[in-house]
Amino acid sequence: MIGYYISLALRSLRSTPILSALMVAAIAVGVGASMTVLTLNYMMSQNALEHKDDVLFAVQLDSWDVNKAYDNANEIPWQLTYKDAQALLRSDIPTHQVAMHRYGFTVELEDSAIRPYTADIRVTTRDFFSLFDVPFIYGGTWEKTADGSPMQVVVLSKATNEKLFSGENSVGKTVVLNSQPFTVIGVIDTWEPSPKIYDVNNSSFAEVESLFVPFGLHRKLEIYSWGNTNGWDSGEEGEGYEGFLQSESVWIQFWVELSDSEQKAGYESFLTAYIQGQKDQGRFERPLKFALSKPSEWLVLNEVLSDDNRVLGWVSLAFLLVCVINAVALLLAKFLRKAPEAGVRRALGASRNAIFTQHLIESSTIGILGGIAGILLAFMGISGIRYLAMGQLDTVARIDWVMVAAAIGLALIASLLAGLYPAWRISRTNPSIYLKTQ
Amino acid sequence: MLELQPMLSALWRNKVPALLISLQLALTLAIISNIVIIIQERIEKIGRPTGIAVEEIIAINVMAIPQDYDMIGAISADMDLLRKLPLVKDATVTNQVPLSQSGSAGTFYTQPNQKVGGENSNRYNTDPNFINTLGLKLVAGRNFTNTEMQYYDPSEIRDVNVAVITQQFAENIYPGQDPIGKPLYDGDSHPIEIIGVVERHLGAWVDWSKAGNVAFFPIARNTQDINYLVRAEPGKRDEVLKTLVEKLSERDPQRVIKTRILSEYVARSYAGDNLMVKVLSIVAATLSFIVALGIVGLTIFWINQRAKQIGVKRALGATRSNISRYFLVENSLIAVTGIALGSAAALIVNQYMVRDYSQPVLTLVPLSICALLVLVVSLTAALAPALRAANISPATATRSV
Structure with a gap:
């Protein structure tokens, strides 16, 4: 019977090509628009650290100005001062801990034709790779001593290794960064967390840095952050680079891995004791406050999915709703026009159920066609968004198979919902009226 | 009926x-x-009006390769070179590119050692040519002079003596008063004299609630990388753009030089x-x-x-x-x-x-x-x-x- 209904549905669609095209187009546009926006929002809400969501924490300490709270959602600076980061690194409670920031170097090779270029660098402690589960192709991370004293070693991204050493094992070779020789000790595999969860306060959808260098280099190379540096106590900064390191400026991002609740409780009391100790020395004048945020909480706190994205999400869903109501109205018109046919079929013995099923199948046919066209529109919409964002959303504006399946599902549900009332209405047709007027 | x-x-x-x-x-x-x-x-x-000749400006980022590079010497030499190029109206050095979403800000006060109730402002470290290069309009007071310029290491603390600010910032920090000659304090006891007011400059960030609050200081610091802005004669921007990297690299190959037209920064910011x-x-x-x-x-x-x-x-x-x-x-x-x-x-x-x-x-x-x-x-x-x-x-x- 289903096959027969499908052929009936196709015949019926062909008999009113304009009306059918209109309905397919309405569903397609609704699905296309909502899938474009929902895909974007879905990709922006991804949590690359989901598998470690219960053990990883971004650390914030309220070291800010006593006269004025920090201007963000939880009123604690996003980043730490250098001296607090150093003090926290001395704790042996966390399984892993990372202090880091963004930086840049010029990159060149000795005796090479490659033109010097500038590259984004991450200055970090050695645990970065184990804490964030970064896979290595060659070599590994640096010694713990490199986090405290200057050792010129570097870990390359896969793409950088391709560019400089055509992808071969480059461990032990030398890369020249700002005219200083650095020894390659590791190459990581492709790793593209998007949103860039570990650095959402600079740019959530930027690419991962191309080189990683140890945290012990600051004094030797006088490294300033290429990310945000926020200060409030401009008056009391000491002389020289050391003055900057000891200042109240916040510029270090800090993450810890705490494997269980006991460890977490231990770390919390460590932080409380640390802040108390600093209070005794006249720092941390605001009420004692710190925060340990899971990756999922961190994404929300940092508003990675912006208000604008949420507005677009609601607008597109409302748009789809209008398209569905529109389809209900048009299907109703179409079905009622064919009421005489249904009347004859009823008189010839078709049950109400049969009429209902037949018309529901007709509306799902419209839904499937609309869904397929909608996916094509969504692909166009996504490339439109990539174009309009000028490359700033390339890491998130992409469609995966989950979203393709979701689009078809959405179109089907939309059209079934749209077809429900009209199909019910036509199945209640009283055959006698139509038999009379034939 | x-x-x-x-x-x-x-x-x-x-x-x-x-x-x-x-x-x-x-x-x-x-x-x-x-x-x-x-x-x-x-x-x-x-x-919104930016106050800037966006269509005529090219931004250049110069990053030194050697660790102990003399950026201050390079700035003077580069400025001489850029300002003498044909079709170039003027050039300036700056710590940030306007409307690029990346820059520096500070809080300023009207009283010495004041800690509360300040006004936030975008801050530029630049030279006297910034007014002409950006196409700003000086509406009161005067510009900096070359003798007021201070060149120093980033880790050094120096007191800056004069500032040019935007009209909007002037109205916010000294409402209803003539700002010329009035002091700005940045949390300590050293006064910075407001010597000039420019009509309008949107600043580094287009989304900032205080966009338009801007203060310019006659400073250039010896950093590893620096930004230049070059203003071309009207309609000649693309012609000038072609020659810049080559000319600057020719003068000193020890740098990585990147150029981008300002209108592209603006488009990206918006x-x-x-x-x-x-x-x-x-x-x-x-x-x-x-x-x-x-x-x-x-x-x-x-x-x-x-x-x-x-x-x-x-x-x-x-x-x-x-x-x-x-x-x-x-x-x-x-x-x-x-x-x-x-x-x-x-x-x-x-x-x-x-x-x-x-x-x-x-x-x-x-x-x-x-x-x-x-x-x-x-x-x-x-x-x-x-x-x-x-x-x-x-x-x-x-x-x-």
Whole structure:
């Protein structure tokens, strides 16, 4: 019977090509628009650290100005001062801990034709790779001593290794960064967390840095952050680079891995004791406050999915709703026009159920066609968004198979919902009226 | 003359289709009126005067390769070189590129050692050529002189003595007063004298709530990388752009030099707003179109269904215009119901938009304009079918009764 209904549905669609095209187009546009926006929002809400969501924490300490709270959602600076980061690194409670920031170097090779270029660098402690589960192709991370004293070693991204050493094992070779020789000790595999969860306060959808260098280099190379540096106590900064390191400026991002609740409780009391100790020395004048945020909480706190994205999400869903109501109205018109046919079929013995099923199948046919066209529109919409964002959303504006399946599902549900009332209405047709007027 | 009573009872008999149209119109109005104010706000934001000759400026980022590079020496040599290039109007050195979303800010006070109640401002470290290079307009006081320039290491602390600020910043920090000669403090006891006021400069960040609060200081620091701005003669920007990297590298190959036109920075900074404007406009347009098509389809169906009644009416003496008018009035009744519902929905939705998503408040004027628009769309969509209905021949009434 289903096959027969499908052929009936196709015949019926062909008999009113304009009306059918209109309905397919309405569903397609609704699905296309909502899938474009929902895909974007879905990709922006991804949590690359989901598998470690219960053990990883971004650390914030309220070291800010006593006269004025920090201007963000939880009123604690996003980043730490250098001296607090150093003090926290001395704790042996966390399984892993990372202090880091963004930086840049010029990159060149000795005796090479490659033109010097500038590259984004991450200055970090050695645990970065184990804490964030970064896979290595060659070599590994640096010694713990490199986090405290200057050792010129570097870990390359896969793409950088391709560019400089055509992808071969480059461990032990030398890369020249700002005219200083650095020894390659590791190459990581492709790793593209998007949103860039570990650095959402600079740019959530930027690419991962191309080189990683140890945290012990600051004094030797006088490294300033290429990310945000926020200060409030401009008056009391000491002389020289050391003055900057000891200042109240916040510029270090800090993450810890705490494997269980006991460890977490231990770390919390460590932080409380640390802040108390600093209070005794006249720092941390605001009420004692710190925060340990899971990756999922961190994404929300940092508003990675912006208000604008949420507005677009609601607008597109409302748009789809209008398209569905529109389809209900048009299907109703179409079905009622064919009421005489249904009347004859009823008189010839078709049950109400049969009429209902037949018309529901007709509306799902419209839904499937609309869904397929909608996916094509969504692909166009996504490339439109990539174009309009000028490359700033390339890491998130992409469609995966989950979203393709979701689009078809959405179109089907939309059209079934749209077809429900009209199909019910036509199945209640009283055959006698139509038999009379034939 | 309006047959409202029979019209209402006819509508009541066809209440589901009528309701569906009303509902569509209501949703459309709720969506479009909220979209329109967002679009309007973003267009205004993108169109704000920047105070800068955006189309004539090229930004250059120079990053030294050697660790102990003499950037200060390089700045003077590069400035000499750039300012002498043909088709170049002027050049300046700066710690940040205007409108690039990346820069430096500080809090300034009117009293020494003041810690509370300051005013935030974007801060530039630049040289006296910034006014001419950026195309700013000095409205009071004077520019810096070359003798006021300070060159020093980034880790060094030096007191800066003079500043040029924007009119907006002046009005915020010294409301209703002449700012020239007044001091700025940055939290310590050293006064920085305001020596000049420029009319307008939007600053580094386009999304900042204090955008337009800007202070310029005569400073260049010995950093690893630095930015230059070059202003070309009108229309000659692209020609100048081609030669810059080569000329600068030729003078000193020990750097990595990157150039980008300022208008591209601006476009990138507004990309998010532009995306909102484009996407929402497309949504508003397609939405109106789809709703209009829906109304056309439904009115046609409706008229077909009532072809016999129309025929009877015509046979009983109704004129063609009576018939058309009937359907148009019916459509207006439906539309007005939808608009009433939609206006209420629009205002409710807007409350959430304002509260949760920091979007603009929907006022009566844009709401009424959108309501009128929805009414026009609805009537236009009904017009063709209504005119067609008038063509139904009275003879229809005699057939198959």
